[in-house]
Amino acid sequence: MLPSSSRYVPPNSPTIDEVSINERVDKLGTRSIKTTAKIQGLKLCIAMMDLTTLEGSDTPGKIETLCQKARLPITTRDDVPQVAAVCVYPPMVPIAKAALAGTKIKVAAVATYFPSGQATLSERLDEVRRTVEAGADEIDMVISRGDFLQGRYDKVHDEITRTVEACGDAHLKVILETGELQTLDKVRLASDIAMDAGAHFIKTSTGKVQPAATLPVTLVMLEAIRDYYQRTGRMVGMKPAGGIRDSKLALKYLVLVKETLGDAWLSPDWFRFGASALLNDVLMQLESQRTGRYQSDRYFSLS
């Protein structure tokens, strides 16, 4: 029970008209991205990718394969950027660090007992500290959805601020798990609380719950970031994760960013895709732009 002198006042978040959000998403979905815009957009998607593997069956060999793909997505051309980061479970961090040595690719790790977050606060903070010590550049944490849905916004806020501290120099992405929050009003409120608490990035989902990232949820979060930026002058990044499997969809996300937040957010410093299968689809699209033909997936190495 928090003493009343430090009672947290949750932000006065606006409510969201879901019908209008869906319409805006649909209308922005009609943007026609062709030729040079498509090529530039696709390359930006790669540069913004957090190449991810978060499976119980992950092994050092799996991580090394992923990191090799991250360093060299495609061998037949040299104008394709490296991905922004790889995203792995905490025990895999040292392996990823070693496999990516000498590159600018970041090692992001999920922590706070991802994906459920069902552990005591001290257990979660301890995992974060250990993971940062192991060399993680970025931490993706999960909020306590149970506390949030109970209305314990003070607790949610407090846990995030403590996690920011535990991260030290590492950047913190706060996963809202929007599929469990369910309404856009709640997504907006959770976004505002996370930003108030010092998040560097807000992230849609763990990818372990359906629905994961969606365009409407992303638009709501981008608008939250915009309002926060107007109010405080601090930029916060955004990461949709899970369910973004093809280039066409990824480009729609980029359109949302471009037309909501503008040029400053169109960079890996401020926008990431949490994805794995997306990379090869983007590469296939880039190759088809170059050659005029779609190749089968055998021509694109597995990660």
Added chain:
Amino acid sequence: MSQKPSDLLFGDLWSYAPAPESPSHAKYDKRLSHYIDGKFEPGENFFPVLNPATEEVMTEAPTADAATVDRAVRAARVAYEKYWRPMPGKERAKYLYRIARMIQEKARELAILESMNGGKPIRESRDVDVPLAAAHFAYYAGWADKLKYAFPGVDPRPIGVAGQIIPWNFPLLMAAWKIAPALATGNTVVLKPAETTPLTCWKLAEIIQEADLPPGVVNIIHGMGQTGAAMVNHPDVDKIAFTGSTDVGKIIQRAIAGTKKRLTLELGGKGANIIFEDAAIDQAVEGIVNGIWFNQGHVCCAGSRLLVEESVVDQVVMKLTHRMQTLRVGDPLDKNTDIGAINSRAQLDKITELVQAGVDEGGTKHQPVCELPGKGFFFRPTFFTGVSQSSRVSQEEIFGPVLAVLTFRTAAEAIEKANNTPYGLSAGVWTEKGSKIFAMAGALKAGVVWGNTFNKFDPGSPFGGYKESGFGREGGRHGLLPYLDLGGC
């Protein structure tokens, strides 16, 4: 609290490449013809028809003189007596369904023609105009055999020959709004499109001929104001339906006074878009954009007056300024264009004049920084702050992408201001509180009140105005009324 919106940069770090729809799909003649009694007949006194985005002459259209109007009306009369009135409703319905299907089949060509001739973005013609036009025919096809059930206790009868005059802002759609209910109810039609936008109606005549509609049931003639006057004054026309300016509507109403002609008018508007502090503000801003910048503001029911609760006006103005920066003004045939060309030089001059008046009266003009194409009739989206209810930009219908921003402090004041206009066509209410929407809708003197949305149309939803916005409704069951004789009701 006033904030500079310069912090967000909507630049060209990642710019959209041109995404043009190809005009080669659209086929049209170098000279258009009238469509009378099931045949295309050559006319006389041709006038040029322009593409407002390029100022090039696309084709030329004939002017129907009084004799041509007479022939069209007589063809409609014969068709009414011989084919259309005796035909059972379900047979009439089949023609209407067929026309709806053919519009869908030729959707791409129609959308391109509409954008080239009228100036509106291809995305709008493709996603709004053409689908809604087909939907109107399909909807009224459904009523053709159910008229007995439309008005309880009455077995309605058609009126006869309808003379219909439509404007240039939604040419194909307005033709559908007029022709579909008239035909469904058993009437025959002589229709004249606006002189700047005859092309899609001419194409519709091709469709009607291909649909094998009995000759004379629909006649499409071309011309300017005088042709319209000849239609209005023709003694054998039973009903006039007009959509256009309030001034011309008044002329028509005077002209038919003392005659047996029935009349519906769908005229101008100065719609109030009302945003309360408890609105979902970002979405309300989207509603403002859709309300006044959709179709370049060439919409009779445009939300051209923004009434914002004072406590949120700074926030709304800031967000609107940002939002304006991502509006793309340009080639109507580019799929990424949001705001196309103004329909004509005359309309562009009118908009320019009224915007200048707004500046001269002391208002602050807000426009995005963007390049306009070198030729063509283009105007940047605009809004005014620092204007009042008595400013010209708040009172006169501009019929362009220009918004007047006003404030209010209580709901009662919002209602009073919204109703303080000779017009009464549309209004929008933005609030997350449901009871407020219902209360406002009841108090606003507007034929259409949109709640948390704007410019939404459906063939089942009646549309029309109060006061100087006209009378009569189009769409829905109510849209049947103007074309029926209810036998002394």
